[in-house]
Amino acid sequence: MKELWDGHAHLGTEEERQFRERERIRTMICAGDPREAEELEDLSGSWIVKAYGLHPWKADPAALKAMEPWLKRAQIIGEIGMDSVWCGVDRKVQQEVFCRQLELACAEKKPVVLHVKGMEKEAAERIREYPGTYLVHWYSDLNWLDLYLEQDCYFTVGPDVGQNPAVRQVALRVPLSRLMVETDGLGAVKWALGEDLPLNGVKQALENSLKWIAQARGLELEEVYRLTEENFRRFAGI
Template sequence: MLFDTHVHLNVSQFDEDREEVLQRAKEAGIENMVIVGFDHETIPKAIDMAEQYDHIYAAVGWHPVDAIDMTDKELAWIEELSAHPKVVAIGEMGLDYHWDKSPKEVQKEVFRQQIQLAKKVKLPIIIHNREATEDIIQILQEENAEEVGGIMHCYNDSVDYVDACLKMNFYISLGGPVTFKNASLPKEVAKYVPKDRLLIETDCPFLAPHPNRGKRNEPAYVKLVAEKIADLRETSYEEIGKQTTENAKRLFGITH
């Protein structure tokens, strides 16, 4: 019983074998997943898949790398889609200082607009963070994001920032990097996060966990993430699966 809280089965890397990927996920015990749409192409595909499969939900938002492309029209579109019964979150949104397509100030403004939208429609938010932790926390605090809370997606930062996130009603989601041999930060976080604020994800097709690192990631591999976290927390795989599934359903308001 696992819940993969962040997948991108709506991208072209899965066009050849999407059904087979879903079947492997089912066989691996993945009972639910959230497909995250982040631009013009992936948002409609996330909605379509959520409509097609009972166990799949969608999130809709605008990726910070493409912030420069978002206008009031896109924001209104996301707001309209947020009313869909299978849409459970706004995102992914945030800041990405690794790529330079969108200027930092543009990213910040688009980030704020989406937080404000999420508060308006009363949905949690999914945060993308790359090399921008302190600015993200500052904006979340200034925009009172604790009103909706959400997920620090694929958290790969120091435990020093975890408490600030928890205080704002955020869950900490860990993915493939927690299994990487030399990745000390996510391992420390895996042991530190309270059990009722822990989530798991793949972020597929990216960041495949060991021993599949470097290959295309897929939802079935979230089992490897859960197993590693169980080992780090000195508990059972079953307990991690049960707890993280309960946490995800609580956050997303899924009652079945």
């Protein structure tokens, strides 16, 4: 059986976790606040790759302080970033929390997962000040992609690649050595593709993105499986 590598997801339900384990879907799970960090810490299984970072939706000085021990222990920082579309958190607070986490990741040379919704240009400018290894998750803006390509970032192709021209652009333009696929968890796949999807929607979304990339880039499907695994391993250092 070919292994699937999901470059970005969240804790999800117990049922979803069991599904991922059963199907051997290697998954990078991001814990977005201290409570999630504790829950993730307690999970085990060779299918899980753990990342810790205060999510922009949760940006707040006290939460950052509580998150710092997790950031110090983390092998991968994320998802962190800024968001002007899906949250009302004060922009200045978001930026401070983002920069503090970038500083820490940069000082300790840890790879970082980015969330940049609506703040694509600003976030690209911020990370320039903290050279490192970045993965931009589910990039979905038609503009500013070049600002990240210039900085040699990794990208995950979101599950709506078939429907969303901005996501398609990522699948078409990102170097093959920097591409991965992701679901962002079953909840996000349902949000993007249809609420009635079963658990298997996780697997189908990943397979569909891999097929889409293979066709668009003129590659054998096997080759895309191999590339996304290699890129995931290189980014995560595993």
